[in-house]
Amino acid sequence: MQPAVDITELYAAHRLSLVRLAVLLVDDIASAEDVVQDAFAALARRPGAIKDPSKALAYLRVSVVNASRSALRRRRTARAYSPPHALPPPTPEDTAVLAEEHREVFVALHALAPRQREVLVLRYWSNLSEAEIAAALGISQGTVKSTASRALAALEKIMTTTSGKEQR
């Protein structure tokens, strides 16, 4: 029995958007590509999952989020157990071509806890509903809502603080 969906087609259709999702989570394009490659590899191990395009894409999205979190965790471990909030912001090369107002947001975004960043990226870039985010992250809708709310507040606070320091 042939699968109804060709994984090569999925790869061609969604690789770029998934790499973009991953780069928002893991900072750099090389790691993002690795993460997405792993996600497609994981999908290929589940022949049943590729019979339904919508499920396959949802599966890929979850894989990318989980693999991104693992990549960040491995990176933290490699950096001598720095605490979760001590992840360095994106390198200047990564964000040099971003407009200043975007760069400020992005630096603040990377100061958030991983789960907060995931929720914000899925909500404001992937445009997922709270139910879809809850399913993707394996948490309740209520937690999605509260996490998003706290994350936005934290983001604003960080940006305000940073802006204040720069002005001084």
Added chain:
Amino acid sequence: MSTDIEARLRDALAARADLVRHEDLTPLATVVPLRPRWQSPWVLLATAAAVLLVLGIVVQGVGGRERSDRIAPQPDGPTLEMPADVGRDWKADDLSRPARVDLDGDGVREKVQFLSEKTDDYAGRVRLQTTLSSTGEESWGIAELTSTIGVTARGAIDADGDGDEELVLPWEDLAAVGGAGHPLVFDLRDGLLVEMLAADPDLLQSGDVAVPGSQTEFYDLVHEQDWWIKGGQVWSSRSVNAFARGNMTLLRPESIVLDTWRWELGDDGVLRPTDQGCAEDSTVEGRHDCDGDQADSLPAVQPAATDTIGIGGEVALDDGGLGYRARVEDDGSGGTLVVDGPGADGLVYALSAPDPRVSTVSPTYLVGFDAASVYVASAADPAVAEVVAQTADLAGLVALRPVGDVPLGTGSDSDGRAYRTWLTKAGAVVTVVEAEDGSWDSWQWARVGGTDIAALPTGRVCFADVTDPSSVARC
């Protein structure tokens, strides 16, 4: 609601994502072969015969040592299985990445390649192939993973502290919801990469592990478990408490306490849990060492949603952005609920509650897809609590049917125990039932199939005043 910070965030994310273009991506080969390739039955037969022959010769036990790669068999030790010399002609999968591990402890990391057995379902074995830098000799091991595609080591450890490294591969249960698995640890012994054993394998599992005998009609209880590598060691964790799991729902507090273990490798090739410690896992902050307050956070029973509308009222529901509106019209004999929004164009439902009160917050926990849901109480009868939700085909509204032993509403059960039900601002319907000692058993309602809802346990709590959910405290 769209605020300035939301708009700025949306723009910044889009701008950053747009920096990644097709031409920036590394040209790569196809992810996997899409169809099983034809394989000669003669090749299969020959391979099978070779496997049987080799297995018959080389399966034997090995045991203790001074250094793990220079060991002598120990008659009384547990039996490790020496790897068969099969798969020399297997090929590395395009997505597999070699590992770099100092297997022989000479300070030079060996390159370990993962050669995949070719099978129709990609569920064959993997040959770990390397050349030892200290001797120039070939070494190999055999791993049985759930897939031969994209084999990647999780890392290297030195669990026996002998100065050389062991290779760790993840075994993953690909069918488990939320993921599950355990590590496979390979150590260089007698010049071969031998898979180590675990003294208490249940503690080295990851995923939601069911508590034996906890299965009920609507839920079972599970411990959350995990394993990871830190500081050159394998660690694992298990939640101290077990949590209710039902119909794809796991009800765990936001922060839970974990028992943790470091796994030490003995001379006999057995990993044993040691250094029992404590960690906390937060759905927001992730996992970190215990900070003194070693207790799960309280079940999410508050803050309660108190804003309602009655007959003649209309509201944009707080439903996480789904965008539904509800109003209660006077139909002469009572109230009629009318819902508008995506896929709902003036859906109506006749409310039976006297002087109905519709919460402005939607009980979104009870809807498994993007659809309207409404929590209804009564200003005239505190016993009434009802959840009305859009049907799966979005064509109408239906009252969800409570099933199981826990009552929905407020009152006293047949045993004289008081119970109270309310909706939280997060959209969860909560019922607490009085226990004998004045504490309260907390339950949260979850969809258990069709239009049925059942209460799942979330823990025991105390209240200074049970009519005020914000007074909840640990008992």
